[in-house]
Amino acid sequence: MSCGKKAAAQIVLLITGITMLCFGVWRGEAATVLSKAIKLCLECVGIG
Amino acid sequence: MSRFRGWIQAGATLLTNLHLPNFLKGGLYQGTGKTVCVPGLNCYSCPAASGACPIGAFQAVVGSSKFSFSYYITGFLILLGVLLGRFICGFLCPFGWFQELLHKIPTKKLSTKRLKPLTYLKYAVLLVMVFLLPAFLVNDVGMGDPFFCKYLCPQGVLEGAIPLSLANSGIRAALGKLFTWKFSILLSVIALSVLFYRPFCKWLCPLGAFYALFNRVSLFQMKVDKNKCVSCGKCARACKMDVDVTKTPNHTECIRCGMCIRACPTKAVCFRYGFGDGKDKAKAAETLQTNNNNREE
Numbered sequence: 001m002s003c004g005k006k007a008a009a010q011i012v013l014l015i016t017g018i019t020m021l022c023f024g025v026w027r028g029e030a031a032t033v034l035s036k037a038i039k040l041c042l043e044c045v046g047i048g
Numbered sequence: 049m050s051r052f053r054g055w056i057q058a059g060a061t062l063l064t065n066l067h068l069p070n071f072l073k074g075g076l077y078q079g080t081g082k083t084v085c086v087p088g089l090n091c092y093s094c095p096a097a098s099g100a101c102p103i104g105a106f107q108a109v110v111g112s113s114k115f116s117f118s119y120y121i122t123g124f125l126i127l128l129g130v131l132l133g134r135f136i137c138g139f140l141c142p143f144g145w146f147q148e149l150l151h152k153i154p155t156k157k158l159s160t161k162r163l164k165p166l167t168y169l170k171y172a173v174l175l176v177m178v179f180l181l182p183a184f185l186v187n188d189v190g191m192g193d194p195f196f197c198k199y200l201c202p203q204g205v206l207e208g209a210i211p212l213s214l215a216n217s218g219i220r221a222a223l224g225k226l227f228t229w230k231f232s233i234l235l236s237v238i239a240l241s242v243l244f245y246r247p248f249c250k251w252l253c254p255l256g257a258f259y260a261l262f263n264r265v266s267l268f269q270m271k272v273d274k275n276k277c278v279s280c281g282k283c284a285r286a287c288k289m290d291v292d293v294t295k296t297p298n299h300t301e302c303i304r305c306g307m308c309i310r311a312c313p314t315k316a317v318c319f320r321y322g323f324g325d326g327k328d329k330a331k332a333a334e335t336l337q338t339n340n341n342n343r344e345e
């Protein structure tokens with residue numbers, strides 16, 4: 001990959017990442033993450 | 049920087065698990081900090097965990113009845129992948145550090161070079177156990193199990209089940225067959241980590257697999273100065289991830305640990321951070337050097 005192409009790919013990916021993250025927060029995914037993360041995850045610890 | 053790697057790993061593990069008094073209380077931290085993911089594999093069921101585990105969080109979102117894909121976590125991981133790549137594995141992940149500490153136990157060590165095909169297994173784990181099964185094998189109300197957390201991840205037992213069951217008799221009483229299965233996985237990973245260098249990272253970790261895909265485009269890169277390299281092969285021999293940095297400096301398995309940098313007798317290998325791959329700068333420096341030499345002659 002040439003230097004210019006690589007820099008372009010990096011910028012495009014950074015913008016894609018930020019956009020996806022914001023879109024996810026906007027549609028309420030962050031709340032789903034929080035509600036799962038604050039409770040004991042039964043599957044993680046091997047209960048259910 | 050690689051000289052202080054052990055300290056940085058210890059610091060990162062502490063920052064990832066700031067709420068230490070919870071170990072005694074036998075309960076979890078429940079603040080809003082858990083909306084944000086930590087960069088490494090760290091269970092959100094660890095009493096001290098400061099944030100959410102990205103792999104657990106991804107499965108929680110795709111397995112919920114509302115969503116079948118997580119833009120939030122994928123975007124977050126793409127960002128980290130581009131900004132840091134597998135530097136996270138080498139410096140910031142608690143479970144990577146745990147395996148490294150186990151490997152320091154003085155016993156006979158085995159090479160993983162011949163087991164290279166196993167390194168592809170982690171991509172299958174990422175696709176099947178983290179995405180496809182939780183998103184599409186759903187119950188009547190559209191909810192899927194977090195398959196990786198439930199059946200494979202040893203971190204949930206190490207950081208969650210063990211400390212919680214020690215402090216909380218209710219949890220201790222509830223542990224059953226699934227715990228026995230996951231505890232066996234943890235024991236196997238521990239035994240293998242003593243013999244092999246980072247077996248879970250190399251073969252099974254879906255988070256490492258995701259970051260690995262970004263090593264080639266990450267801003268954090270390895271750089272080899274071909275003019276300084278004397279092809280002695282010391283860097284490749286020092287690499288415990290089976291990478292030859294002179295041939296593939298941004299290999300998917302490179303965790304940016306810097307052991308090759310320290311092994312190089314001519315200081316030809318270094319870390320580089322920035323956009324592009326720095327060829328232009330290197331070329332400019334080379335041209336400048338040639339011009340200077342010509343002028344001196």
Ligand code: SF4
Pocket residue numbers: 041043044045089090091092093101102103104105196197198201202203204205
């Ligand atoms: S069980 Fe493993 S993957 Fe699941 S939340 Fe815990 S650490 Fe993350």
Ligand code: SF4
Pocket residue numbers: 088089136137138141142143144145248249250253254255256257
């Ligand atoms: S491969 Fe996974 S467990 Fe290993 S250091 Fe990277 S994120 Fe952590």
Ligand code: SF4
Pocket residue numbers: 270286287288289290291292293301302303304305306307308309
């Ligand atoms: S190539 Fe160098 S930095 Fe990468 S894993 Fe091997 S020794 Fe570590």
